[in-house]
Structures are given as C-alpha cells and as structure tokens.
Amino acid sequence: MVENTAQRGTARQSRRAAIVDLGSNSVRMVVYEGVARNPVPIFNEKATLRLGAGLEATGLLSEEGIERALEVLARYQVIGQAMGVQPFDVLATAAVRDARNGAEFVRAAQMRMPGARFRVLNGEEEADYSATGVLCALPAADGIVADIGGGSLELIRVRDGAYFDAGTTPLGVIRLRERSEDDLEKAAAIARKTLADVAWLEDAKGKPLYLVGGAFRALARLHMARTDYPLNMVHLFCLNRQEAVEMAEWITGASRKQMEKIGNVPRKRMVDAPFAAQVLLALLDKTDAPEVIFSAEGLREGWYMREVAACVADEEPMEALAGEMAGRLGRNASFAGPLHAWLAPVFLFGLGWKDDAFLSLQFRLACMVSDIGSYDHPQYRAEQTYRRLLYCHGVGFSHESRAFLALVLAGRYDMDRESPVLEPSRRLLSKEYYEAAIRLGQAFRLVYMLCAGTEVLLEETHLALKDEDQLVLNLHGSRLRSGGNAVSRQLSRLAESLGVEADLR
CATH class of the missing domain: 3.30.420.40 (ATPase, nucleotide binding domain)
Incomplete structure (x- = not known):
C-alpha cells in the first residue's frame, strides 16, 4: 500500500x-x-x-x-x-x-x-552531528562515518538508526600536511599509526565507510571526472573497495598538473587531495571496508535534523521526497495508491518484482511521481521530466534510483528509448533494470490513456498476466467507453515488451 x-x-x-x-x-x-x-x-x-x-x-x-x-x-x-x-x-x-x-x-x-x-563543538559533538547528517540520507546505514576537515577527522559508528563510539583524531588535511612536512609517505605512516589507536574500529571491520567532508568529496569529484561518470553528483556516489583503493592511489601518485587537467575540483582543494587520499587508504586498511559511500550530508544537515526538523526525522527520505514532488508538480497526488494497486498484479506478482528489494521500492516511488511532468510543455515534457528526476535535489535518492525513476517517466511520456538524453540511465543501470524501467513507463502510459489519472475511471477495470503468455485488460460496463484504439495500441506495446500476447476484453 x-x-x-x-x-x-x-x-x-x-x-x-x-x-x-x-x-x-x-x-x-x-x-x-x-x-x-x-x-x-x-x-x-x-x-x-x-x-x-x-x-x-x-x-x-x-x-x-x-x-x-x-x-x-x-x-x-x-x-x-x-x-x-x-x-x-x-x-x-x-x-x-x-x-x-x-x-x-x-x-x-x-x-x-x-x-x-x-x-x-568538542570532537564527540562534531562526530554526532556528522552521523545524524548521514542518517538523514541513509537511515539504514551500518558502518563507520568518517568526517574529514582541515584540523581533524571524526569517526563514529552507525547502526540501526543510532550512532555511538564517537571520537576525533588529528587527521584533518591541513594538520596532516603540516605534521608530515608535505611528505606523503610520512603522512601515510602518521595516519596508520593514529588509526591503530582507535580500538573500536576493530569491532566494525568489514562494514562500509561513509565519507563526509570537503576533502573526501574532492577525491570523488576527481574520480568522477577522470572516469567520465555520468552524474556530477557526489552525494551517495559509491565505490567498491578495489575502486576506492585505485582512486586513492592514483591521487597520491598524480602531479598537481595532472589533477588540474582533470578539473572538477577547486584548485585550493587539490593541494589537500593527496593527504585525504592517504587517510582513506589507512581507513580502508584498518577497517577492511567492502565499499565507500560519499555523503554530502554531514554536520550541517545533522544540525538541521536535530535543531529544526526533528519532528519529521522518522519519515523515510525517498518517500518523503517523492510525495513532496507529487504534491507540487502533479495533478492528483492521491492517485499513487490506486495506481500501485492496479499494476501490482502484473509487476509485483506476475513479474516477481516483490522479491527484488530494489524493484519493489522503485515501483512504489515511481507510482508516487508518475504524473510530475503534467504541467510541462508537451514538446519538452519527456526530456524535462527525465532531467528533473535525474538531477533533483534531495538526500534520499541513490544514483541508481535516480536513473531508474527518470527512465520510467521518460517512457511514460513516450521518449524514444534510443535517445542520447537517456545515456546516464544506460550507464548507471544493469540491462535487467533498464528494461524493467522501460516496461513500467509503458504501463504508466497505458494507465493514463485509460483513466486520465483519475481513480473513478480505473474502477471496474483490471490488468493481469494470465498463464504467463497473455496480458489481459478487462473493461467492464460503462468503463468500455474509456477504451479505444489508443488504449488497444498501448496495451499491445506493453504486451510486446513483456513477451506476451495482448487481450483486450
């Protein structure tokens, strides 16, 4: 529901x-x-x-x-x-x-x-705010938050929506540069020795690292530019351990000229980047983290959630954002529930999306934002809505979620699936998830042709997969008048994409 x-x-x-x-x-x-x-x-x-x-x-x-x-x-x-x-x-x-x-x-x-x-703030308070900021975007985070600044590196354990074992170390990038006298090998030794004294890190081995702070974000931006990553958006950018090590080692070995040629980072940050990379390598070595997740949400967002928005902290961030977009940009935000219920027999049960956590969540979110392009110019609606979802501001949407939801809405507004505009989704999604988004977009197009986004015209109609080889649309009584050639054609398109026959009854 x-x-x-x-x-x-x-x-x-x-x-x-x-x-x-x-x-x-x-x-x-x-x-x-x-x-x-x-x-x-x-x-x-x-x-x-x-x-x-x-x-x-x-x-x-x-x-x-x-x-x-x-x-x-x-x-x-x-x-x-x-x-x-x-x-x-x-x-x-x-x-x-x-x-x-x-x-x-x-x-x-x-x-x-x-x-x-x-x-x-003392070190523990600083770490507390940073952890709250990470949990603002990732309530289910389970790992170690590492917030690097100029003077210190705060470390804190997060799990089950709570945080503990907060502490501070003198591994800020300015201080580390000065302590090491601009010697990267010496900086690496200082970082390893300092982290060796943080006893509780042993208890969090094998958990992800959540990286906060401008110096860590600079590493991500350099890597994105160097690898031509399709989104220039640090928040929730993820790397597996091998990728993170390769990134950090390249930055520690690169010259200032090489980094400036890549760009995407202020020059003032480039002098700090190799020292942040040494801290990251030491953290990876100490924690055996399988992945790193960059968070643009840290101390400031933690302050906001605790001092201003504590009353909404229990809301799920992705659903809150989807609901806000639907209310501001759609014609009928209450349509999300009936739409979800109407398509669930095909997608959640017929295609088995209920057993895939990612697809199940995206299905729910997509139903909520299914009509947010309704007030855009019809000539640009598909592209505008695609970009709006891909680049929207909000703490909860992962890069994969952005690519999926944007693609669904592009299909809902009938964008050519070969359009170069959709390249970010092609690169960020697996082939399976890309095709799933296309199919859901086609289903949304069918629904809106059938009922114009109104619950009343969905009543006494039913869509189902029968015997795994038929997509059956039943229109009863007065609802027959809402059918027609356009509905029949869109039903056939959806059935073809599912590899089954269409049957309009």
Whole structure:
C-alpha cells in the first residue's frame, strides 16, 4: 500500500533557519527553508579561510585567517538578518577548539554576529552531528562515518538508526600536511599509526565507510571526472573497495598538473587531495571496508535534523521526497495508491518484482511521481521530466534510483528509448533494470490513456498476466467507453515488451 505523503508538511510553519559551519579550512553559511525531511537550502555560500593553517606549529589560529573570517562573518550577520532566520547558529570545530587564541577569536566573532548563537563543538559533538547528517540520507546505514576537515577527522559508528563510539583524531588535511612536512609517505605512516589507536574500529571491520567532508568529496569529484561518470553528483556516489583503493592511489601518485587537467575540483582543494587520499587508504586498511559511500550530508544537515526538523526525522527520505514532488508538480497526488494497486498484479506478482528489494521500492516511488511532468510543455515534457528526476535535489535518492525513476517517466511520456538524453540511465543501470524501467513507463502510459489519472475511471477495470503468455485488460460496463484504439495500441506495446500476447476484453 502506498501512503500519500504529498500533503505532509503543508500545515507546518514556514520558517528559515541558518547554520554557519566554521571549520579549520573554510566557513560556510546555509539557510534552509521550512521544515522538511529533505532539507531545502535556499542560500549556500562558502569562503576558504584556512583558519587552521600553521596551528600545528604555533598553536594559534592564522592571523590572516582571523581577519578574513571576521569580514565574512559580518557579511553573514547581515544576510541572516535580511532573511529573517531563526535559529541562527555558528558551530566552530577543530581549529577553534584547539587553538590557544580560539576563545579570543570567538569573542571577536560574536561582536560581528550579535544575532547568532555560537558553539565550539568538542570532537564527540562534531562526530554526532556528522552521523545524524548521514542518517538523514541513509537511515539504514551500518558502518563507520568518517568526517574529514582541515584540523581533524571524526569517526563514529552507525547502526540501526543510532550512532555511538564517537571520537576525533588529528587527521584533518591541513594538520596532516603540516605534521608530515608535505611528505606523503610520512603522512601515510602518521595516519596508520593514529588509526591503530582507535580500538573500536576493530569491532566494525568489514562494514562500509561513509565519507563526509570537503576533502573526501574532492577525491570523488576527481574520480568522477577522470572516469567520465555520468552524474556530477557526489552525494551517495559509491565505490567498491578495489575502486576506492585505485582512486586513492592514483591521487597520491598524480602531479598537481595532472589533477588540474582533470578539473572538477577547486584548485585550493587539490593541494589537500593527496593527504585525504592517504587517510582513506589507512581507513580502508584498518577497517577492511567492502565499499565507500560519499555523503554530502554531514554536520550541517545533522544540525538541521536535530535543531529544526526533528519532528519529521522518522519519515523515510525517498518517500518523503517523492510525495513532496507529487504534491507540487502533479495533478492528483492521491492517485499513487490506486495506481500501485492496479499494476501490482502484473509487476509485483506476475513479474516477481516483490522479491527484488530494489524493484519493489522503485515501483512504489515511481507510482508516487508518475504524473510530475503534467504541467510541462508537451514538446519538452519527456526530456524535462527525465532531467528533473535525474538531477533533483534531495538526500534520499541513490544514483541508481535516480536513473531508474527518470527512465520510467521518460517512457511514460513516450521518449524514444534510443535517445542520447537517456545515456546516464544506460550507464548507471544493469540491462535487467533498464528494461524493467522501460516496461513500467509503458504501463504508466497505458494507465493514463485509460483513466486520465483519475481513480473513478480505473474502477471496474483490471490488468493481469494470465498463464504467463497473455496480458489481459478487462473493461467492464460503462468503463468500455474509456477504451479505444489508443488504449488497444498501448496495451499491445506493453504486451510486446513483456513477451506476451495482448487481450483486450
């Protein structure tokens, strides 16, 4: 049964909340709109400060970084006031908490931002927020969250929607560069020795790594560009162990010129990338992780879910996003349930999708978003809807899910399956899942021809697979008038794709 989530949150008070994430390497302000299971950022600005540069040697925040930080924070204060944000929080991390002049800097920063609340997080609190951010996107995550910054690497165990064993290590990329004196071999030895002292990692061996933080995201972006990956989207980008090792080893061996030629990463990040790669190699060696999953959701999203959106934290993120899209872009969000029930005898039971966790979930989500192109221009509807699903903002959709759902809707709007627009789906989906999405799109096209997206015209009609060689559509009584040549032709197309005969009764 598909639950209608389209109207969820419509009665929730509209609000804007802002966080300033003040790290060792950069500062970022994000303003979120409303209260939603998938955080909606409406302002997102980052400035590179390198506040923690030189901290290892001097024990002090960089004077140049402080000066720049106070300028940027004053700007953020003005933006926060203009946008009416509440709450307005500044969370400072490793560099500020470890520096001897950290408290003095915070006092000066508070004078620039009198409307904001300041907190200097300890390592465990920082790890807690990062874990909450990962669980925001992946409630079923079971493994180790590793959040790398400029001054520290936070590690935390996640399982069954909870997190524990949180801790911090001095393996931030700026600090590691300074401790190793820019020597990658020395950096690798420091990383391995540091992780050897984190005893609880032994208990999580063989579990995935969930990688958070700008330096880790830079590794993913370099790899995506180098391999011509079809989505330039780091969030939920996955690599198996062998791929992750190859990626990290290439980055540690590449010259700055080679990385710049590949691009897709700010130049300021390229100097840190080899040190982040050494930390990743040490983590892989220590944990025997079978895969790595990159998460763009970390400390800031963790803060949002705990401080702003705790009331929706129990919602399933993919279903929440699908429901929100249906309510905003479709004609009849309540149609998802009847559509699911009408097609289930063919897809879930006749074709056995109920026994495939991925297909079963995508079937449910596809029913929810089946009509989100209804208000687009008919000449561009198929392509527009395909791209909307493939590139939509939302924390829950995996890359495979995006490719599948987008392809279903392209078929629902009759896009040529050989179109070059569909290349991302061809590359991201197995042949089996690609064909499954095409068939479901054809089924949606049949349904909408038959009933125009209304429940009443589905009543007293039935679609089923009979004896594994017939696709039978029964139209009863007055519903016969909703049949016709177009319905008959689409039934035949769907039957052909399923390898069976069509029978319209």
